[in-house]
Structure formats: C-alpha cells, structure tokens
Amino acid sequence: MLTAPTLTAKTPLDPALRRDLAFAVQEFNADYAETLDRGDIEAWPAFFTEDGIYRLIARDNADSSLPLSLMSCEGMGMLKDRAYAIAHTEMFAPRYVMHHITPVRITDFDGEIISAQANYIILETLVDEPTRLLQSGKYRDKFVMQGDRLLLKERHCIYDTVLVPTCVVYPP
Amino acid sequence: MTNDCRLTETHAQADISDLVWPTDPAEIPDWIYTDQRIYEIEQERIFRGKTWNYVALECELPNPGDYIRSYIGATPIIVARDQQGAVHAFENRCAHRGAEFCKTYRGNTKQFICPYHQWTYDLSGALVSVPFRRGVKGVGGMPADFKLDEHNLRGLNVTTRHGVVFASARDDMESFEDYLGPEMLDQFDTVFDGRQLKLLGVHRNVMPGNWKLYQENLKDPYHATLLHTYLTTFGLFVAGNKTMILTDSKGRHSTLCNARPQGRPENDQTKSEIRSFHAAMQLADPRVIQLIPEKDSPWTSNAITIWPNLVLLRQTNILGARHIVPMGPNQFMLIWTTFGFADDDAAMEQHRLRQNNIFGPGGFIGIDDNEAIKFVQDGMVHSVPRHGVAPLGKDAEGPEVVITDRAIRSMYRHYRDEMGL
Numbered sequence: 001m002l003t004a005p006t007l008t009a010k011t012p013l014d015p016a017l018r019r020d021l022a023f024a025v026q027e028f029n030a031d032y033a034e035t036l037d038r039g040d041i042e043a044w045p046a047f048f049t050e051d052g053i054y055r056l057i058a059r060d061n062a063d064s065s066l067p068l069s070l071m072s073c074e075g076m077g078m079l080k081d082r083a084y085a086i087a088h089t090e091m092f093a094p095r096y097v098m099h100h101i102t103p104v105r106i107t108d109f110d111g112e113i114i115s116a117q118a119n120y121i122i123l124e125t126l127v128d129e130p131t132r133l134l135q136s137g138k139y140r141d142k143f144v145m146q147g148d149r150l151l152l153k154e155r156h157c158i159y160d161t162v163l164v165p166t167c168v169v170y171p172p
Numbered sequence: 173m174t175n176d177c178r179l180t181e182t183h184a185q186a187d188i189s190d191l192v193w194p195t196d197p198a199e200i201p202d203w204i205y206t207d208q209r210i211y212e213i214e215q216e217r218i219f220r221g222k223t224w225n226y227v228a229l230e231c232e233l234p235n236p237g238d239y240i241r242s243y244i245g246a247t248p249i250i251v252a253r254d255q256q257g258a259v260h261a262f263e264n265r266c267a268h269r270g271a272e273f274c275k276t277y278r279g280n281t282k283q284f285i286c287p288y289h290q291w292t293y294d295l296s297g298a299l300v301s302v303p304f305r306r307g308v309k310g311v312g313g314m315p316a317d318f319k320l321d322e323h324n325l326r327g328l329n330v331t332t333r334h335g336v337v338f339a340s341a342r343d344d345m346e347s348f349e350d351y352l353g354p355e356m357l358d359q360f361d362t363v364f365d366g367r368q369l370k371l372l373g374v375h376r377n378v379m380p381g382n383w384k385l386y387q388e389n390l391k392d393p394y395h396a397t398l399l400h401t402y403l404t405t406f407g408l409f410v411a412g413n414k415t416m417i418l419t420d421s422k423g424r425h426s427t428l429c430n431a432r433p434q435g436r437p438e439n440d441q442t443k444s445e446i447r448s449f450h451a452a453m454q455l456a457d458p459r460v461i462q463l464i465p466e467k468d469s470p471w472t473s474n475a476i477t478i479w480p481n482l483v484l485l486r487q488t489n490i491l492g493a494r495h496i497v498p499m500g501p502n503q504f505m506l507i508w509t510t511f512g513f514a515d516d517d518a519a520m521e522q523h524r525l526r527q528n529n530i531f532g533p534g535g536f537i538g539i540d541d542n543e544a545i546k547f548v549q550d551g552m553v554h555s556v557p558r559h560g561v562a563p564l565g566k567d568a569e570g571p572e573v574v575i576t577d578r579a580i581r582s583m584y585r586h587y588r589d590e591m592g593l
Contacts, residue, residue: 056534058373058374058375058376060277060374061373061374061375064277064278066371066372066373066374067372067373067521067525068372068373068374068375068510068525068528069373069525069528070375070532070533070534071529071534072525072526072528072529073529074457074526075457076456077455077456077457078456078457078459078460078526078529080456080457081455081456081457081460082529084453084456085402085536088401088405088453089401089402089405089536090401090402090536090537090539090540091399091401091539091540091543091544092539092540092543093543093546093547162277162376163376163377163378163505164375164376164377164378164533164534165377165378166377166378166379166380166533166542166543166546167377167533167534167538167539167542167543168533168534169534169539
C-alpha cells in the first residue's frame, strides 16, 4: 500500500529562526540544483560533510521497509567515486537535467543539526526527444553548519517515480 | 455458459509471409525487434508456450496471505501464498468484466475482491462469491446454472526450486530441473544454494527496447570489457581474465562466468584495445568492489540467462534476479529483485547493499546497458531496416572462447524453432 509519510516538527521553533534556517537551506538547494543542472557532477561531493550520506530510494521500497537504494554513498570516498564514474566511466546519451525544488520546511533544529524537507521534480531532456519527467520525489535532509557553509550530513531522496525511465544518471 | 478458457488457447495468427529470415546464419533480421505480429506470436508461443517463466522469489511472500503483482510475458498475474503455505500464480484480470483488480506492488490479504462488482477470489484464484447471486427479492441475479468454479481466475502451473518461483501456462511441461539441464542447474544452484533468501528491495525501469535485446546482452561477452569501463578500470572484469560462456543443449539458456584476479590488474596488451581504459584509477572507497569470499565456486561472477524472462546475476557479493516483462515490440520493463541470505549478519547485508551501486537503473554498469539497448532500438525504429550481424567466433568452439556471439546465435536457433520462423 502507498502510505503517507508522517514527519512533523518535534518542537515549535522560534518563527524568526525558522525563517532564517529555511532561507539558508533554500539558498543551499538552489546552489545544489544549479551545480547538477549545469552537469558539474565532480563538484557535487563538496555539498556533503566528510561522513555525509546520500541515498536515492524508491518510494515502494521505503514504504515496505526494504533497505535497497538506487544510489547510496556513505562518506566522501563513495561520493567522489560516484561522481568519477558518472564523469569518466559510465556510457550514456548526453542530457540536460533541470531540478525544480519546492520551498523548504524546517522540521527540527537541535542547535547543531537542521532537519529539513522539500519536494522536487527533475525534468530530463535528450537530444531530439521531448522533455520528460525523470523524477518526482522528496528530500529528507540533515544539515550542519561548518564555518560559514551549510553542508549535508544526510540527504535521502525518496522518489514516487518508481518505474524509472531507462535510468537515472545524475543524482537527484 | 462457460468462460473457463485456458491461457494457452490458440488464436488466429496474422499473416507473416512477408517476413523471411536471412540465409546467412550470422544475420539477425531486425523485424523480430519491431514487428507487432512477431510480438504477439511470441506471447503465445514463448511466454504462454512450453517455458518455465520466472515470476517471484519465495522470500517476497514469506507468510500465508502474502502476494505480489507479477507478469508472465506481458500478462499481469498475481503470485500468492495460501493459508496452507502453497504458492499459486493466476491472472490479474477479473473473470467477470476483465478488470485488472490488483493495483498494489505487494501485500497481505485473505482474499482478492474486484472493486467493480465485488467478485471475490481466494488465494488460489478460485471464485468464492459474487454479490446478488439470487438477485433482489428473487428478481434478477445469476442464471440458475451459474457455477462459481467455472469462473475462477485462469491459473498457471507453479514450480519452485531453492526459493525461486516459476510458472507455466502449459500442463505438459518437463520438470524445471530437466528444463534447465545439468550444466545450467549447476549454475542456478551457485546463486541459489538452498539457503533461505532475504529480500533487500526491488527496482523497476522501463526500457525503450525489444525484450530480446536484454537476453542478448547477457549472452554477449564481447561487450563486457568494451562498454563497461567501470569493470575494466577497477579490475572486476578484464579481457584475459579466466572466463567462460556455456549454453544448455538446446541453446536457450546460458551462463557467462568470470574469475576476477586478486588485487588490481596491471596494464596488459588486451587493454590497449580498449580506448577508454583508465590505467591509473583507484576507487577512493574500495568497499564497493571488495570480494568477501562466501561461495565454494571458481568464479567471482555468474551471469545466467534462463529462457525466456530471467537474468540471474551473482557479481562479487551482489545477488539479483532481473525479470524481463515485454510491453509491446519496442519496450519492456525490467524488475530488479535484490536479495541476500537470511543468515547474513548485519555487516554482510550492509556490504551487499553498498555493492548494489554497481547494478540497477542507477548503477555504475546498469546505466551502460540500459543506455546501449536504447541506442540499438533507436537505430532500428528510426532508420531503414537492415539485418544485424552476430558474426564473432565459431559455433563449434568451446566455452573458454569468449570473444564470440555463439550464445546469441544458439538462442536464435531455438527461437526460430519455437516461433516457426
């Protein structure tokens, strides 16, 4: 069965703090999307902490508590290996991808870790083919501040588009 | 009144006298990948013919009442476990008005109820009740001679081996063991050794290509070191490794085995043929390709094709079944079911999950194959028809000769027999 995820804020945050955090995460997401959309995959690992976790998860696996991911990276080594494979070893037709990310909702902040979520869609365009929907999903994120930068400690992308059109090359 | 027709009933065949197989044994006509008439004959003669079709793993339905949606050829079916523990497979189409009533990937139920008029079936697909059978106040309702058991869901014969479920529309099938033959059975048991399996997850993708291209892909050792730069770059599979490709006596099943060298291979002569070899590359995190010895096998990977709809892949510590579901001549769905063993410890399960970055529709080499198959179908659909060729190697050569199209040719000899082409 498809079930609605239940994630709500644990404690009410000060509205001004919530607004500031949401703005910071929104800026981060815009930068993240712009980097992937211009095809600069080797700049992608720098959005994560050294121990950062990235997972791309089909909604039906998440709903059935099955642990498989379409992509999974545990730490900077695996993030860089994924980026290298896309840039240098994988064979795929050239494509444009375009992220569209909804406004961010801050779900928790414990003084260190910011929990946030947003929905996304990704449109994909191949040469001489009409643009199509590649992914429709949700980001479930945990951010930390390092210096003056936000970094992802964890990004789970849970996608509704379970029947993947051919393949997902670039990480959502 | 009866509609208990079989899934195997034969239909009038379209005229295909314009389709003539080329005389050169290396040539494969491209109309087998694009023609709607051929596609429909395949559904009848191959998928509903004398074949055992992969439909599920038993670990997907461990408990009574568990079920999954599945397919035999293009036909949607349900695979369910009844209260006594027996596994059944039957069509996902109500016997009344034809509704495809089961719309969930998997679940647990006591019975299946078609939502349109609430015809109710048990876990074996037998019709157990229909509403208003006697009408209202004695008026209307079913004819007096209506018999529930003449309106069961059309069922399939089911066989299982070591936790894998196969189904056939035919009653006159040989045993699954005879269907595979001794060499392929030995390969099958390398992946499924009888230990209880544990489901890790399922991925699905649609492929803009003919379903047979996927069977060919795993019968084609030629492409492995040329297309899959990841394999050669990181030393998982290099031309010159100990390798073999073996087919069964009928030429329909095959296995491509490879023994990976210890450590990282040095540059050698064979790799100078591979344009994109990256001699200096090392993974930043080599856990993804780390081999944890777990099988008493001389091979580190086995790619097994079981005719007509299953590819089994054991690569390093990845275990997976790929179910081919045709969706018309120019498209198919691939269902990737990934598993481990029930007695894996947490570290081993995590290792298998990590390693699965290699396969699937987001995998380091899964992407290569999916894209290459789309390229092939694009060429066949967009351009002027022209026979393809599979000319490499000789049919009489042994399994150790791997720069060969031998297994592709043997599959099409069997295909022509089944199809009457």
